[in-house]
Amino acid sequence: xxxxxxxxxxxxxxxxxxxxxxxxxxxxxxxxxxxxxxxxxxxxxxxxxxxxxxxxxxxxxxxxxxxxxxxxxxxxxxxxxxxx
Amino acid sequence: xxxxxxxxxxxxxxxxxxxxxxxxxxxxxxxxxxxxxxxxxxxxxxxxxxxxxxxxxxxxxxxxxxxxxxxxxxxxxxxxxxxxxxxxxxxxxxxxxxxxxxxxxxxxxxxxxxxxxxxxxxxxxxxxxxxxxxxxxxxxxxxxxxxxxxxxxxxxxxxxxxxxxxxxxxxxxxxxxxxxxxxxxxxxxxxxxxxxxxxxx
Numbered sequence: 001x002x003x004x005x006x007x008x009x010x011x012x013x014x015x016x017x018x019x020x021x022x023x024x025x026x027x028x029x030x031x032x033x034x035x036x037x038x039x040x041x042x043x044x045x046x047x048x049x050x051x052x053x054x055x056x057x058x059x060x061x062x063x064x065x066x067x068x069x070x071x072x073x074x075x076x077x078x079x080x081x082x083x084x
Numbered sequence: 085x086x087x088x089x090x091x092x093x094x095x096x097x098x099x100x101x102x103x104x105x106x107x108x109x110x111x112x113x114x115x116x117x118x119x120x121x122x123x124x125x126x127x128x129x130x131x132x133x134x135x136x137x138x139x140x141x142x143x144x145x146x147x148x149x150x151x152x153x154x155x156x157x158x159x160x161x162x163x164x165x166x167x168x169x170x171x172x173x174x175x176x177x178x179x180x181x182x183x184x185x186x187x188x189x190x191x192x193x194x195x196x197x198x199x200x201x202x203x204x205x206x207x208x209x210x211x212x213x214x215x216x217x218x219x220x221x222x223x224x225x226x227x228x229x230x231x232x233x234x235x236x237x238x239x240x241x242x243x244x245x246x247x248x249x250x251x252x253x254x255x256x257x258x259x260x261x262x263x264x265x266x267x268x269x270x271x272x273x274x275x276x277x278x279x280x281x282x283x284x285x
Contacts (some may be wrong), residue, residue: 034096034129037129037133038101041090041097041133041136044136045135045139046091050214053216054210063121064130064133065133067125068126071121072126075122
């Protein structure tokens with residue numbers, strides 16, 4: 001006996017592919033983070049002082065890493081779920 | 085060199101991220117575009133972060149950086165004390181340490197994570213300078229370790245042949261007898277005006 005249609009595995013919501021618009025929005029969020037982070041890093045490099053040193057360490061670097069993290073997470077989810 | 089590299093990578097990250105922000109909808113649909121996004125969101129900013137961090141790591145070791153906060157002004161002035169018993173002044177004036185990294189040379193543990201520990205402490209000091217209430221007198225976090233002195237002096241002829249050191253080498257190496265027991269001048273803040281200052285021509 002062949003398998004019935006009802007027996008086919010139902011895709012769960014967790015595995016549903018993300019719409020491209022949502023991916024673009026995530027990419028843009030990541031880009032804004034790395035843009036802001038790189039800008040703070042640039043300011044610190046041009047005008048290095050104790051103030052910019054702490055800005056680089058506490059704002060610039062975390063923002064850059066956050067942007068990279070958002071993008072990597074999106075790619076990871078994309079690989080798991082598959083493209084739209 | 086490092087300044088140039090850090091500056092270039094940060095600028096490149098900004099330009100690329102800015103361009104990709106507007107091109108993202110088109111790029112997200114193709115494999116080549118996704119690779120470009122990977123370059124713009126991960127590789128270039130990653131390089132910029134490494135460049136900026138390396139630059140800040142290097143620059144924050146400079147004497148100029150350490151004494152740029154007003155709390156450290158007396159420590160900076162002590163480097164010019166006109167007194168041969170004031171150790172920081174002797175090291176600085178006789179060029180026993182690199183003058184551009186005079187503070188870092190003596191206030192960094194030469195252990196595996198000594199530099200990182202010094203940077204973490206420095207970051208905390210800057211944080212307190214801007215967002216806290218620095219309260220003097222400032223003290224070391226732990227008794228000054230002999231290893232920091234012996235890093236340079238251990239095999240120096242003047243150290244080995246000094247009469248006062250004879251028979252004490254093992255105790256000094258084991259940190260059982262502090263170098264500062266005999267060389268305890270510190271930065272001599274309380275008598276700086278009294279001893280005067282060396283003014284190089």
